[in-house]
Amino acid sequence: MNISELSDNKGVFIMQYIRIDEINKHADEEVQIKGWVTHIRSSGKLIFIEIRDGSERVQCVVYKGDVTPEIFETADGLTIETSLMISGSVRKDTRSKLGYEIGVKSIQVVHQPKDEFPISPKEHGVAFLHEQRHLWIRSSRQVAILRIRATIVKAARDFLDRNGFILFDTPILTPTSCEGTSTLFETPYFSRSAYLTQSGQLYDEAGAMALGRVYSFGPTFRAEKSKTRRHLTEFWMVEPEAAFFDLDMDMKLAEEFVAYIVSEVLKNNTYELETLERNIVKLETIETPFPRISYDEAIDILKSTGHEVIWGDDLGGDEETVISNRYDRPVLIHRYPVECKAFYMKSDPQRSNVSLCCDMLAPEGYGEIIGGGQREDDYETLLNKIKHHKLDPEPFQWYLDLRRYGSVPHAGFGLGIERTVAWLCGLNHVRETIPFPRLMDRIHP
């Protein structure tokens, strides 16, 4: 929606200024924009000021002969990240990247920076930029990434909403581990301890028995001391869960879901993908169906390409890349050995040593973006699996209850938002995919 097009009889105030991204509707008009200085070039009697307002950037031109000496002096004294309001006339100009520029009539400074802005057209290292993350997000690349992230989140929610999934908020503070595998962040909780959630899934299963189809969407936390380009300690997951779904339906859902997200990004973020210099040909090929291979087949492929793997091993990052590089779209790998997977995964009735689970590997080496599968729905079997994983059944009584009262086959998966953003934006590290990344060695700012 375009807020400046709304009329006041709809109860919305009319903006007195325009957003830069709607400048093409105001050719040859007098407009005002409000924003920040990103760049200044001066040429004696001519000053070029580049302004951003979060929506776009535009070049504003101040010619000494067109303005009062006071305004020219103001323009001459501007520094990077000065916030200001500029009024002037919009004119078409091929010399401007946007196709339009503003011939400045007046400038009103809102705030002049107290010091030199740390980020300027010079080389910066990754450590420095992260230390300045609160300022770094103002730069055009970061803005593009965060806009694409917003599209991905919206597309994920739209798809699920449209397909009968109900948003179901699961707790952040939990009494115990969901899976008992990963390391959890512990926090004081009155007279006892609580743990930050590592997944909403178990609660989603309860939701699916109540609402049929649900999804949780929120932050999750892993205290694993992982130091790689694919890991954050705090990351966001969207986790759909559906009653009466089996593994095949789950995989179908996952591939349609991901294909929709990709298509929405291609449709809505052409400009951002261009800013990021993303090769969109590699995204345009993402159409369903996605290839599906079993874990057995994956092992055969790895063996035949000279990799030393034995049946029963989980697939590491390198192995995943070997598999995913064979395809031009995401690939689903299903039926892993039960020992590789969490206790709640249902075993294949045809083959008890593999789980009815699936992972989705993104192309171009971006790794696992989805993990999911069909859940164990039999009370006794689940109880035995909890014990087999050396977990205390007591805190899982409520979860076991779901198998005591009208248990049904059900399945779901979790999609990692940051890995999806990294993949679609073509980034080599997930730390740029979230406004304020939390890593093992970085919790500031």
Next chain:
RNA sequence: UCCGGUGUAACUCAAUGGCAGAGUGAGCGGCUGUUAACCGCUAAGUUGUAGGUUCGAGUCCUACCACCGGAGCCA
């Protein structure tokens, strides 16, 4: 947690154990079409911290701190 690496001007980096340097950015000056503009000038340092070796340490040694890359674990 393990393996490897880095720490010098605001930023990115040089400097054989022997005078602390460059580029970029910033400031000042010049220029009416620039777009990481260009040209000239200027300022800018407790070499991560603590200790040690040495006539002398940015450089060698020890410890610590911070960060970077990778592995394992996982999304």
